[in-house]
Amino acid sequence: MILDDFFWRALLAGAGVALAAGPLGCFVVWRRMAYFGDTMAHSSLLGVALGFLLGIDLMLGVFAVVLVVALLLFAFQQQRQLAGDAVLGTLSHASLALGVLVISLMPWVRVDLMSYLFGDILAVTVEDLLWIYGGGVVALGVLLWIWRPLLAVTVDEALAQAEGIPAMRLQLLFMLLIAGLIALALKIVGILLVTSLLIIPATAARRYSRTPEQMAVGAALVGVVSVGLGLTTSLHFDTPSGPSIVVAAVIFFLFSVVPLPRSS
Amino acid sequence: MLDSVDRTLLQASGISMRLGRLQLLEQVSLSVSEGEIVTVIGPNGAGKTTLLRILLGLLPASSGCVVKCPRLQVGYLPQHLTVDPVLPLSVTRMMTLTAAHPRKQIQSALEETGVAHLINEPVQGLSGGEFQRMMLARTLLGNPELLVLDEPVQGVDYMGEAKLYELIGRIRDRHGCGVLMVSHDLHVVMASTDRVVCLNRHVCCEGQPEEVSLHPEYLRLFGLESGTTLAVYTHHHDHTHHLSGAVHPEHHHTETGSGGQP
Numbered sequence: 001m002i003l004d005d006f007f008w009r010a011l012l013a014g015a016g017v018a019l020a021a022g023p024l025g026c027f028v029v030w031r032r033m034a035y036f037g038d039t040m041a042h043s044s045l046l047g048v049a050l051g052f053l054l055g056i057d058l059m060l061g062v063f064a065v066v067l068v069v070a071l072l073l074f075a076f077q078q079q080r081q082l083a084g085d086a087v088l089g090t091l092s093h094a095s096l097a098l099g100v101l102v103i104s105l106m107p108w109v110r111v112d113l114m115s116y117l118f119g120d121i122l123a124v125t126v127e128d129l130l131w132i133y134g135g136g137v138v139a140l141g142v143l144l145w146i147w148r149p150l151l152a153v154t155v156d157e158a159l160a161q162a163e164g165i166p167a168m169r170l171q172l173l174f175m176l177l178i179a180g181l182i183a184l185a186l187k188i189v190g191i192l193l194v195t196s197l198l199i200i201p202a203t204a205a206r207r208y209s210r211t212p213e214q215m216a217v218g219a220a221l222v223g224v225v226s227v228g229l230g231l232t233t234s235l236h237f238d239t240p241s242g243p244s245i246v247v248a249a250v251i252f253f254l255f256s257v258v259p260l261p262r263s264s
Numbered sequence: 265m266l267d268s269v270d271r272t273l274l275q276a277s278g279i280s281m282r283l284g285r286l287q288l289l290e291q292v293s294l295s296v297s298e299g300e301i302v303t304v305i306g307p308n309g310a311g312k313t314t315l316l317r318i319l320l321g322l323l324p325a326s327s328g329c330v331v332k333c334p335r336l337q338v339g340y341l342p343q344h345l346t347v348d349p350v351l352p353l354s355v356t357r358m359m360t361l362t363a364a365h366p367r368k369q370i371q372s373a374l375e376e377t378g379v380a381h382l383i384n385e386p387v388q389g390l391s392g393g394e395f396q397r398m399m400l401a402r403t404l405l406g407n408p409e410l411l412v413l414d415e416p417v418q419g420v421d422y423m424g425e426a427k428l429y430e431l432i433g434r435i436r437d438r439h440g441c442g443v444l445m446v447s448h449d450l451h452v453v454m455a456s457t458d459r460v461v462c463l464n465r466h467v468c469c470e471g472q473p474e475e476v477s478l479h480p481e482y483l484r485l486f487g488l489e490s491g492t493t494l495a496v497y498t499h500h501h502d503h504t505h506h507l508s509g510a511v512h513p514e515h516h517h518t519e520t521g522s523g524g525q526p
Contacts, residue, residue, distance in 0.1 A: 030351045152361045155347060162320050162340040162412075163362040209352045210386070 003129070006122050011231055013124040013132050014245060017185045018197060018223030020136040022205075023143055023216035024181055025198030025223075027174060030154050030212075034199050035085065036073060039092035040175075041182050041194040043069040045099030048116055048186075052109045053102065059131065063183040069095060070175040096191075119190030119242030121231070128187060135184050139177050146170055151212055188227075189242040197223060200249040207256040222252045270297040273336060273410045273442045274319060279328035281314055288314050290466040292328070294444075296410060301436055301443040303453050303473075306463035307485060312446040313343055315463065316414050319444070336410055339403025341396070343414035343446070347387050355379075355398055358387050365405050373401040376438075377431060392419030396428060404435070411435070413445035417452070429456040449486070450477055 002008045028037050044062040051061025069091060076087045103111050115123070143150075152160040153167045161167045178198075185194050205218030230245030274296045281289040289311045296302050304312050317323040319330055320340060347353050359370045374380040377397040382390060390398060396416055403411050416432065417425040433456035436443050447453040450460060450473060460476040462468040468481035476482050 030348060032348070149362070154351070155353070155358070155361055156342055156345045158317065158322055158342045159340060159345065160362060161322050162338065162342070163406075165362055203350070206350055206352065211352055211354070211357065215352055 003126055006124075007231065007235060009124045009126070009129060010121045010241065011228065013129055014121055014188050014227030014231060015224045016129070016132040016136050017181070017188050018201065018227050019220045020139050020181055021185065021197040022201050022218075022220030022223045023140065024177055025200075025202040026205075026212065026216045026219050027143075027150065027154060028178065028195075028198045029202045029206075030151075033178075034195060035088050035092075037178060037182075037195040037198055039073065039088045039095075040066045040070050040178060041191055042092045043095035043099070044182055044186055044191050044194070045116060046095045046102065047099075047183075048111075049099045049102035049106075052106060052111070059183045059186070062186055063179055065095070066179040066182050067176065070179055071172075074172065074175060115190070116186070117190050117192050118240060119186070119188050119193065121188045121241045121245075122234075124187060132184050135180055139180055142173065142177060146173060150174060189245060193242055193246050196246045196249065200246070200253050201226065204249065204252040204256045222249065226252060270299055271333070272297050273333050274444070275331045276319055277329060277331075279315065279318055279325045279330070281311070281318065281323075282326045287465060289318070289325070292463065292467055294319075294461055294467070296442040296444045298409070298442050299436060299440050300459065301433065301445070301457045302459045302461060303450075303457040304444070304446045304461045304463050305448070305450050305453070306468075310464045312463055313414055316412055316444070316446060320412060333409070337406050337408045339406060339408035339411045339441075341399045341403055341411070341413040341416055343418065345399065349388050353387050355382050355385055355387055355390070358398060359402055359405065361402075363406075369405060370401075373404045374398065376404060376435070377401040393421070393424040393428065396420055397431070400428075400431070400435070404439070408439070409441050411441055411443045411445075413443065415446050415448065417447070422452075425452045426455075429453055432456060450482075 003012075028034060044066050047062030047065030048058050049061075050056075050065060051058035054061070073088065073091060077084060100113070103109065103113070112120075149160065149165045150170050152163070152165055153170050157167050181198070182194050185197055189197055201222035202215065202219040204222045205215050209215035209218050226249035227245050229248040229251075231241055233239055233248065234241040234244040272295055274294075276295070277293045279289055279292040279294075280287070292311075292315060294302070294304075294315075304315065306312050314323065318325045320338065321330070347358070355374070356367070356370060359365065359373070371380055371383065374383055377400045379390075379394050379397045379401065382394060382398065387395065387398070396419065400413075400416065403413070411432075413432070417428050420428055429452060432443060432445070435441070445453075445457075453460075454473040454477070457473055459471065460473050461470045462476055462479070462482050462485065464485055468485060469476055469479040471479070
């Protein structure tokens with residue numbers, strides 16, 4: 001069976017995450033939340049650590065911690081007393097350092113830090129696949145459901161609110177989705193590269209899109225093809241798979257920014 | 265006050281707003297009636313946008329109350345709206361951002377503001393004036409009884425400013441809606457406004473544009489910063505009685521003279 005082969009499992013897992021990351025990543029880019037996403041991703045190591053400490057599922061630990069960090073960030077954004085990027089930077093590195101610290105304080109846990117930092121897609125299990133596709137379908141379903149109002153909030157929060165859209169609730173829901181995606185994508189590209197799956201395919205798809213929906217679909221496609229290319233490269237040249245996927249996506253991005261002779 | 269026969273659409277009384285130790289608004293009262301154009305003018309940081317947001321129900325006031333007509337349909341044009349180039353958005357899409365509308369209706373709203381030819385263009389390609397006209401068309405889609413326009417002429421050149429204010433006047437005439445707008449200066453808006461509220465955290469003075477322009481509080485806020493502003497202003501004042509809204513080349517100096525906000 002196809003799922004018995006680690007390469008196909010990796011490919012399916014990567015494609016699943018990329019399909020969900022594309023449209024969600026578009027919103028991250030549109031809402032200028034790239035660094036925000038990075039901060040959430042960095043905090044996931046603390047989630048891994050807490051997962052080990054409490055003996056709960058690591059994905060659940062990551063999801064919980066990322067969500068708490070996201071809510072903290074959101075609260076900070078609302079009060080506007082401290083500069084946004086300073087808060088992001090502080091939380092981002094505080095949670096990463098704290099994560100490494102907590103893991104090092106548990107000598108009984110043998111953790112391959114590298115596999116969390118850069119992903120371990122070749123170790124994906126069938127259970128992981130179920131999580132990714134189950135979670136991915138839910139995430140995309142919710143996104144589809146809130147698509148129009150979330151887009152309106154993205155264009156202008158005050159305008160959307162004045163026209164009866166619950167901006168606050170939508171933004172919280174969106175952060176829930178991003179937290180979920182980060183938890184799912186952790187194994188694929190790792191903590192340090194998770195945001196790249198959100199941002200790079202979306203940015204690469206921008207040039208060829210005339211509507212937000214085209215960009216979302218384009219981003220999903222770029223993501224899936226990048227996973228395929230990256231994994232194939234990884235298999236043939238024995239390169240680390242997570243970074244190979246990211247580099248493949250970056251190549252798409254470069255193609256999209258290089259001026260073409262017949263650009264519209 | 266004068267035309268009490270018209271229905272009052274919105275009535276705010278004693279609005280105060282504190283943020284920490286900062287008093288943003290103090291005891292502001294204001295009303296807008298059907299078919300009336302009310303312009304709020306004031307220097308930067310006077311609380312104009314805060315006031316609009318409170319009136320729209322986007323911000324809770326620290327004290328005071330806002331009474332609106334039941335089921336009042338409001339069309340809102342927010343301040344400083346720019347669409348990031350990374351978001352591909354056409355004019356049609358912008359028009360249907362929060363609710364779907366039939367294409368015919370979108371077309372006729374854009375026609376009314378004179379930008380129907382841009383219906384399929386990406387919004388990032390629009391000039392400042394075209395963008396504001398599109399946003400104005402957006403406010404018309406819900407058959408509004410009240411238009412709330414926050415700096416409707418921002419990013420518009422001087423000639424365009426007068427035309428846009430004329431357009432707002434025509435929209436009021438055609439739809440019979442009330443208009444509450446924020447403007448940075450009185451000069452251009454004068455011809456097309458019925459009532460001016462001069463705001464600097466509290467209501468400094470209020471009345472018809474001619475009255476307000478001579479009011480000592482208004483002159484203190486806008487006039488005494490530079491003597492030239494006052495001089496040119498008087499000149500402009502002479503003309504508004506003869507030509508409503510017609511733009512004279514000299515007025516360009518008025519704009520540059522008074523453009524520097526305090």
